[in-house]
Amino acid sequence: MKVTKSVLLATAVVAGGTIAGVVWAQDSADTNMDDRELLTTVSDHWRIHLLHDMREGLxxxxxxxxxxxxxGDMATVEALATERGKAHFAKMDPDMMAxxxxxxxxMGKAMHLAFDDVATAARETxxxxxxxxxxSDLMLACTACHVTYKLNP
Ligand code: HEC
Incomplete structure (x- = not known):
């Protein structure tokens, strides 16, 4: 079920025209257990920043x-999730994005929108x-990216 949803999410991102060629070969029965794409264009500065934000932020x-x-503290759920939602776009450094x-x-954008969905669920329900x-849906956005890319060789 989780696998299916992750694949669907990745597919949805593809369908959104934001990505070309994401393939999650999770069923490769053979030797290669790690077919993630290494992000070779990311400098040390932004690699360290990204890993720090994943570990100590997200x-x-x-x-x-x-x-x-x-x-049952919905106000806190909403506040925390909103902080990481669309509102976070403004905080992203253009040098890093480049x-x-x-x-x-x-995939990053899909994740931030999923944070907003958490805030909406807290507020509206x-x-x-x-x-x-x-x-849980938000965490599918984490895993979709984690199975696709790596920063560390
Ligand atoms: C857009 C892509 C993307 C999204 C979305 C994403 N991550 Fe990551 N994350 C990465 C990459 C790439 C790495 C580095 C993995 C590697 O090189 O082994 C990473 C690493 C991490 C690490 C390890 C950090 C370290 O110090 O090694 C944690 C923890 C983490 N992510 C948590 C999360 C959580 C929680 C979410 C969702 C709320 C999330 N990430 C969403 C791409 C993403």
Whole structure:
């Protein structure tokens, strides 16, 4: 199920015209367990920045959202998710964006929009189960990119 949804998400990004040639060969029964594309155009500066933001920004924030959701604190869920939604586009450095392939930018955008969907679920439903579903969809955006690209050789 999760695999299917990830593939669908990647396909949707392709259909959106934002990406060319994302192939997730998850079923390769043979030797190659890592067929991710290495991002060779990313400088050390932005590689370190991206990894830091993943590790200490995104990952932490998803956990905080889940905790707030478990507490039934919808205002905090909404605030945390909104911060990482479309609002985040303005904070992205054009120099960094210039080094990223179109496909990755498309997946990044899908992820930020999925954060907004989490905020909307919190605001409009106030239902922790609905919010959890939206967080699950959000995490498909994380995994779709993680199975496609790598920064570290
Ligand atoms: C647009 C692409 C993309 C999206 C979306 C994305 N990531 Fe990543 N992330 C990467 C890449 C590329 C790496 C580096 C992986 C490697 O080189 O092995 C990475 C690495 C990480 C790491 C490891 C950092 C380190 O220090 O090694 C964490 C943790 C992480 N991501 C969390 C997340 C979470 C949580 C989300 C979703 C909320 C997310 N990422 C969404 C591309 C993405």
């Amino acid at each position: 990952f932490v924030q998803v956990q905080e959202i889940l905790q707030a959701n478990a507490d 080094e990223l392939p179109m496909g990755m930018k498309g 106030g239902d922790p189960a609905k919010v959890a579903g939206a967080v």
